[in-house]
Amino acid sequence: MxxxxxxxxxxxxxxxxxxxxxxxxxxxxxxxxxxxxxxxxxxxxxxxxxxxxxxxxxxxxxxxxxxxxxxxxxxxxxxxxxxxxxxxxxxxxxxxxxxxxxxxxxxxxxxxxxxxxxxxxxxxxxxxALAPLIPSVNGFSLLIDCGANVDARPASLVKFAKMGSIYMEHLMGVKNPRVGLLNIGTEEYKGNQLVRETFPLLKECKDINFIGSLEARDVPFDKADVIVAEAFAGNVVLKMYEGVAAALMSKIKETMMSSLKGKIGGLLIKKDLKNTLKVFDASEHGGAPMFxxxxxxxxxxxxxxxxxxxxxxxxxxxxxxxDIAHLIEIAVQPDNQKEMTENDI
Amino acid sequence: MxxxxxxxxxxxxxxxxxxxxxxxxxxxxxxxxxxxxxxxxxxxxxxxxxxxxxxxxxxxxxxxxxxxxxxxxxxxxxxxxxxxxxxxxxxxxxxxxxxxxxxxxxxxxxxxxxxxxxxxxxxxxxxxALAPLIPSVNGFSLLIDCGANVDARPASLVKFAKMGSIYMEHLMGVKNPRVGLLNIGTEEYKGNQLVRETFPLLKECKDINFIGSLEARDVPFDKADVIVAEAFAGNVVLKMYEGVAAALMSKIKETMMSSLKGKIGGLLIKKDLKNTLKVFDASEHGGAPMFxxxxxxxxxxxxxxxxxxxxxxxxxxxxxxxDIAHLIEIAVQPDNQKEMTENDI
The missing domain is CATH 3.40.718.10 (Isopropylmalate Dehydrogenase)
Incomplete structure (x- = not known):
């Protein structure tokens, strides 16, 4: 028992x-x-x-x-x-x-x-770190961090990657979760200083499946299981999700109500549409853990x-x-990340 | 002539x-x-x-x-x-x-x-600075910057605010354009270091109509005519727009095709829906000017x-x-922004 x-x-x-x-x-x-x-x-x-x-x-x-x-x-x-x-x-x-x-x-x-x-x-x-599950076309991804770590350093982002991987693997059952770094382009030279310094550190990590940079436009398209971001950018991702979905839906509703044809059409797809939108509703995936x-x-x-x-x-x-807390504790132990702490000063 | x-x-x-x-x-x-x-x-x-x-x-x-x-x-x-x-x-x-x-x-x-x-x-x-017009529920807002100024300083963001205001007023005909600062909360104490330092500078500007911080979830809801952001965050906003809209539409189409009822309903609203989505298509608003x-x-x-x-x-x-280039030149002249250059070092 x-x-x-x-x-x-x-x-x-x-x-x-x-x-x-x-x-x-x-x-x-x-x-x-x-x-x-x-x-x-x-x-x-x-x-x-x-x-x-x-x-x-x-x-x-x-x-x-x-x-x-x-x-x-x-x-x-x-x-x-x-x-x-x-x-x-x-x-x-x-x-x-x-x-x-x-x-x-x-x-x-x-x-x-x-x-x-x-x-x-x-x-x-x-x-x-605050790490909500955000919806994607095929399910959801973990977005880490959306919390209070604004102006985080590269070593923190590496820890996010590790903690997120453990969560997705052991709690959500995703095998060998793909880790992507939120960036403004997929090329390695792109990004701000934080991202450019974090990229090689993630590449070196043997305990995560790092797949490289991820543009914001790919966030909803299930390109990564764990999306690593500095908290300010992560917050923008999370709230743009909410905002764009809400704005688009209000526009679609307006369209449906603007003509008789639209009203009938809307009535026919209403129920299915509602189910679709549930998939894109972050609250369906439970609370956001803090790691x-x-x-x-x-x-x-x-x-x-x-x-x-x-x-x-x-x-x-x-x-x-x-016992995910324990797994995380082992993964982020200072002894396990000599290469990071050097870059972290 | x-x-x-x-x-x-x-x-x-x-x-x-x-x-x-x-x-x-x-x-x-x-x-x-x-x-x-x-x-x-x-x-x-x-x-x-x-x-x-x-x-x-x-x-x-x-x-x-x-x-x-x-x-x-x-x-x-x-x-x-x-x-x-x-x-x-x-x-x-x-x-x-x-x-x-x-x-x-x-x-x-x-x-x-x-x-x-x-x-x-x-x-x-x-x-x-690269400043595309992004769609909102009532029209569009200017998002500045989405370009190459990653890791910009507060003084740059103030210039973005001024250049964006001039563009929206003189080219787009928006009277006294509202300027919002992209942030992770609307309270003045929120944000990363850049945003917290920029906020009081924008507040002091007499030549712009600064309305305070703006959360990403409000971006599509016409809360500001000019949205000021550091380029990394601006890029995330722009591409999340694209990504979430595309993902949501693919899901809605899937829903419509999944049943006969959905197909008929979809057929009835197809044309109106297409027009709605045009409003949310950034490419409809022409190119993004570089300021x-x-x-x-x-x-x-x-x-x-x-x-x-x-x-x-x-x-x-x-x-x-x-002659918008000339108006911009006057607005960002170093003489006009002593308070900024002091903070800019």
């Missing part, structure tokens, strides 16, 4: 807090025997939310937290001042060994900062519903069962 | 060279009285291509060039070695005062490098057809008629 895994959920973060955290937890408990959940947030609110819900009471616990970090707050100030925030209390549960993983749909910045202080980083990692933390930290989308929270819980279970 | 404007066209650059250059020139001459065109490339090939075409022979000239710079060549090496390349010969015509503007659908890198050497830069500009060069340099899309070449010629005419 597998060991029981405990997931702490920041119940107060996200657009639909605390409802989606509560309902998602109930669903996750019903679907999985080996998981326990700790809901962190205002005790009274959470108890009220759980009223009338049917779930295994032995596997659901509430831990009270008196404060909430809001999305619009300055993350650094919030993390410093709101020591009793639901997010940070949930993270402390991981540090104290009471939980194996933490999920939040709240402030990304606060999660990245909080995870350094309250969860702790794997040796050899300076800052955690480099000692326990798993999962950033759920701000507008996560019960379904996304349930998926995120299951993601945590696989992560812990496969 | 307006003065006659002469446009030099690199007839050998692009996927459909020299056919689209020849046909586009013929169309441009027929549609506009005040333009002369110089086609630059292999004389024999061009003469043969013009056979049977009907055009005003007094306004079309061929200038021979024995070499061609190919898209896959290293731009720096190509520009150094192929001194008789059609692109560079066309650029020299601008330098020598024989042409007012130059158009090429060839290598962007070679154009950016060649324009420094063969066209010359406006005082106060170190490297030309900061003494004469106008227009980068036409690699797969430009006769139509895009004709539009690019007309773009050159307006640019010269409105």
């Amino acid at each position: 597998n060991r029981r895994i405990t997931v702490a959920i920041d119940a107060m973060g996200g657009d639909f807090a605390p409802v989606s955290a509560i309902e998602g937890s109930v669903d996750a408990l019903a679907a999985n025997e080996n998981v326990s959940i700790i809901l962190v947030g205002d005790k009274e609110t959470l108890e009220k939310g759980l009223e009338g819900q049917s779930y295994d009471k032995d596997r659901l616990e509430i831990v009270h937290a008196s404060e909430v970090i809001k999305a619009e707050e300055h993350p650094m100030i919030a993390v410093q001042r709101k020591k009793d925030a639901s997010l940070l209390v949930a993270m402390k549960l991981v540090k104290d060994g009471r939980a194996d993983a933490v999920i939040s749909a709240g402030s990304t910045g606060a999660m990245l900062l909080g995870s350094r202080k309250y969860v702790g980083l794997v040796k050899g990692v300076e800052r955690p 480099g933390t000692k326990g798993l930290v999962v950033k759920a989308h701000g507008n996560s519903t019960r379904k996304e929270i349930r998926i995120a819980v299951e993601q945590c279970m696989t992560f812990v069962e496969q | 307006n003065r006659r404007i002469t446009v030099a066209i690199d007839a050998m650059g692009g996927d459909f060279a020299p056919v689209s250059a020849i046909e586009g020139s013929v169309d441009a001459l027929a549609a506009n009285e005040n333009v002369s065109i110089i086609l630059v490339g292999d004389k024999e090939t061009l003469e043969k291509g013009l056979e049977g075409q009907s055009y005003d022979k007094d306004r079309l000239e061929i200038v021979h060039a024995s070499e061609v710079i190919k898209a896959e060549e290293h731009p720096m090496i190509a520009v150094q070695r192929k001194k008789d390349a059609s692109l560079l010969v066309a650029m020299k015509l601008v330098k020598d005062g024989r042409a007012d503007a130059v158009i090429s659908a060839g290598s962007t890198g070679a154009m950016l490098l060649g324009s420094r050497k063969y066209v010359g830069l406006v005082k106060g500009v170190e490297r030309p 900061g060069t003494k004469g106008l340099v227009v980068k036409a899309h690699g797969n430009s057809t006769r139509k895009e070449i004709r539009i690019a010629v007309e773009q050159c005419m307006t640019f010269v008629e409105q």
